[in-house]
Amino acid sequence: MTDSVVPLVGPERVGVEARREVQEGLLRRLVDRLLAAGGIQAERLRDCGVTGGQDVGLDQLHKLATVRKHDLWEHYPYGLRAADTDEVVVVHGSSGTGGRPTLVPYTARDVEIWAEVVARALVGAGATRGSVIHNAYGYGLFTGGLGLHHGAVRLGATVVPVSGGMAERQLVLIRDLRPDVLACTPSFAVRLGELAAERGLEPTSLRVGLFGAEPWTHEMRERIEALLGVRALDIYGLSEVIGPGVAAESLDSEGMLNVAEDHFYVECIDPDGNPVPDGTPGELVFTTLTKTGMPLLRYRTGDTATLAGPVPGSPRTLRRMSKLLGRTDDMLVIRGVNVFPTEIEAVLVADPRTTPHYLVVEDRRDPAHPT
Numbered sequence: 001m002t003d004s005v006v007p008l009v010g011p012e013r014v015g016v017e018a019r020r021e022v023q024e025g026l027l028r029r030l031v032d033r034l035l036a037a038g039g040i041q042a043e044r045l046r047d048c049g050v051t052g053g054q055d056v057g058l059d060q061l062h063k064l065a066t067v068r069k070h071d072l073w074e075h076y077p078y079g080l081r082a083a084d085t086d087e088v089v090v091v092h093g094s095s096g097t098g099g100r101p102t103l104v105p106y107t108a109r110d111v112e113i114w115a116e117v118v119a120r121a122l123v124g125a126g127a128t129r130g131s132v133i134h135n136a137y138g139y140g141l142f143t144g145g146l147g148l149h150h151g152a153v154r155l156g157a158t159v160v161p162v163s164g165g166m167a168e169r170q171l172v173l174i175r176d177l178r179p180d181v182l183a184c185t186p187s188f189a190v191r192l193g194e195l196a197a198e199r200g201l202e203p204t205s206l207r208v209g210l211f212g213a214e215p216w217t218h219e220m221r222e223r224i225e226a227l228l229g230v231r232a233l234d235i236y237g238l239s240e241v242i243g244p245g246v247a248a249e250s251l252d253s254e255g256m257l258n259v260a261e262d263h264f265y266v267e268c269i270d271p272d273g274n275p276v277p278d279g280t281p282g283e284l285v286f287t288t289l290t291k292t293g294m295p296l297l298r299y300r301t302g303d304t305a306t307l308a309g310p311v312p313g314s315p316r317t318l319r320r321m322s323k324l325l326g327r328t329d330d331m332l333v334i335r336g337v338n339v340f341p342t343e344i345e346a347v348l349v350a351d352p353r354t355t356p357h358y359l360v361v362e363d364r365r366d367p368a369h370p371t
Helices: 015-035 040-047 059-061 069-074 109-122 142-155 167-177 186-199 217-226 343-348
Strands: 088-094 104-108 131-134 158-160 180-184 208-211 231-238 243-249 258-260 262-270 282-288 299-305 330-336 335-340
Touching: 015 040, 015 059, 015 282, 059 262, 069 104, 088 109, 088 142, 104 109, 109 142, 109 243, 131 142, 131 167, 142 158, 142 231, 167 186, 167 343, 180 186, 186 208, 186 217, 208 217, 217 231, 231 258, 243 262
Parallel strands: 131 158, 131 180, 180 208, 208 231
Antiparallel strands: 088 104, 231 243, 243 258, 262 282, 282 299, 330 335
C-alpha cells in the first residue's frame, strides 16, 4: 500500500463529456427496461409522457417522478423487481418500520457490479492484491459485510470475515494476522481504538480504514486516526441502490467521496425537488444506470450532502459528494435555525466525557408550561 500514488481504475479516467454520453445511453435503456417491466415506475413514466427511452435525457431527468422508500414498503417484498424471479441470486435489505424490512433482489450481474465498485473503493484507499482486509462490518441481510467481502475478493486481496462485535477477539486477530485495511463502522473503530489503548496494544499494521454505514464527523475522523494510526476514509452506500461502494473517499479526493458515476447517476435537490447548485446542501437522488434486479429511477435517499466536480487537475474525473450532513427526516429547526445531529456531534466528540455515545433530545415543551 502506498499513500503517494493512488492507482486509477479505467472508468475513473473517462472524460466528462464521454462519460455523459455513455450515461445518456444507459439512462434510455433503463427507461425502456422499466417500461417493459411494468409496475409503479412504468406508470409514473407514462404519467410524465414518456413512451420510451428516446423521450428521456439527462437534462430532462429532474422533471421525472421520484421513488421513495415508502414505495418499496408499499410494494413489499420487492414489487419493484424488474428481473425474472429465476434471475435473482440473493436478497439483501435494511430494517424497516413495524418490523418489515426493505428488501432488494440482486441478479448475478448486480453482484458483479457491487464487487466492482467496492474493489474500486479499496484501490482508491491504497489496497492491493497483497493487502489483508479486516472486515468487521456485519454479515447477513445488511449489505455492509458482504459488500466489502465481494470487493476484497474481486481485488484479489485476503479478507478476514470477522463480522461485528467481539472487540477483544478482533484485536487478537489484528495483532496476529496484521491486516493493513480495516473496514467497519466509525463507532466500532473508536471502540477498537479505545480498547487497544486500554490493553496497551498498538495495531501498527493498519494503514487505512474504510468506515461507513452511519454518519460521522470530521472530529470523529480525527479521533479514529489518533487512536488507530490509520488514514480514515468514508465509504457510502445504501441497499436500495446497491450497498457500500456507491461512493467512496480515495487518498487523493480531498475529503470528498468519488461517485461511481458509470453505474449511479447522482442529483442533489431541495425539499421541493428542484436541483441545487454544486456546493449547496440538498437531498441525494440516485438513478441506478446498470442494475438489473431492482433498478430505480431517481431514488430519493433522504441523505443530505453537497456535490462537486472532480479535483481540479486530477486524472480522476468522477463527480464527488461530501460526507453526509444528515437526514432530511432528522433535521431539527431550533429557533428558526436548521440543525443536524452531526453538527451537535462535532461539539460532543471533542469532549472525552461524552464520546463515543451521546443522545440528542429536542425538548418541544412550552417553556411556560414545561411539565
